[in-house]
Amino acid sequence: MTRFVLGRLAWMLAILLAVSFIAFAMMRALPGDFAIAAAGSQSVAPEVLAAIRQDLGLDRPLLAQYWGWLGHALLGDLGTSFVTRQPVRAELFDRLAVTFQLTLLAAIISMVMGVATGLAAARMRGAIDWIVRLYNGVMLAVPNYVVATLIVLLFGLYFPQISIFGYTPFLEDPLANIGSLLLPALALALAVSVTISENTRAAVLEVANQDFVMVARAKGLPPGRILRDYLVRNALTPVITATGLKIAALLGGSILVETIFAIPGMGQYLFDSINSRDYPVIQAIVLTAAAIVVVVNTMIDIAYARVDARVQL
Incomplete structure (x- = not known):
């Protein structure tokens, strides 16, 4: 190992x-x-x-x-911004903290929605399976920035009492902070959740036909235990891979979503820096985003190896 x-x-x-x-x-x-x-x-x-x-x-x-x-x-020095003449590291870390909150919230929403709908489609079958797969197919075809625009229009027209734009720091008001990130996180999470859902459904259906699951059923084990100890555990390997890769991809999707919702995160910072040709900032953001994606993928590989010992060989 x-x-x-x-x-x-x-x-x-x-x-x-x-x-x-x-x-x-x-x-x-x-x-x-x-x-x-x-x-x-x-x-x-x-x-x-x-x-x-x-x-x-x-x-x-x-x-x-x-x-x-x-x-x-x-040495930890990412240069000085051409525009603000301030150290890039300090400005970037402030923006990165906002993007991290947004990505974490979107990841939690997408995992909960994806695993829940995937399990429901695989276990209930019938009409539930058709509804879930139809929804997944539609959402896979819609980019997250389109979803974000539709969310802005929907809440702007029918729920004007809900604040759509802006960001509240966590230390200032934790509940308002979550509220300010909920809609953009939902816009990011919907497209990711359908991929997790499809992979969860396919993995559970594949494992459900294995011999060890049939033996567990023949022994008369409770359905909840079969689902927890036999189906879900053995279906984790492909789901872990798909989930990790899609969560890492949330960073790329956050650029337009942060701009649409006026969230002062790393995505909006990159957008502004490209317009002004602020090379040190762009370089620092690209390197930071690449580091996050590579670290996530490395963690996926390690988790993959822990779940399935054959990967180490």
Whole structure:
């Protein structure tokens, strides 16, 4: 198991290094740069643009810029924002805390909804199965930003007393904090929950036909015990994989959802930074998001190996 974990950690570091370089190179390959955005016009004198680039270190070769950034990043210094002139790490961590709350709430909602509907469809069959599968098919085809827009329209028109936009810090009012994140978390969770539901249904149906389940039924064990100890436990492996991957994907979906609901999280921060060509902020957000996704995937692999010993081999 130790060798398995060390191998996954080595892959994690290699992936993060590759992602950081690709993001660094692609940002600087985009038309325009921060010097032009800061000057506010394409017709600014070339010497003015050159002075801005020199001040920000944008005139150096790409590899020199990257190695300099990487050296500071390894020491925990993610640079200084071109726009605010503040350390990126402090600004990013404040935004990351908001996104983490939103993602955690969306993950809880999606897991509860997905596992519950998947189990109901697999165990009850009949009309319940058809209804769940029809709902899953529709929700899989609808992007989360469309769901978010529909939620805003629905609550704005028919429930104007409910606050839709904005964010309340947790330390200021915990209940208001959850209330301000509930609707955007629901918009994120619906698409994820249907994937978990389909995987749960398929896994439970597959395990239900195994010989050890039939033997347990022949012994006269209670249905609740069969469901808990035989069906759910042995159906966990594919569900863990699907759940972890979709929860990691919530970070990508949060960009538009946070913008729609005016949530000051990492997604909205990235959106604003792309518009202003704030390279250090974009690089820090991409690296942070990649690190979260890779860590989640590594944890999934480890959990997978713990549930199914064959994975270690």
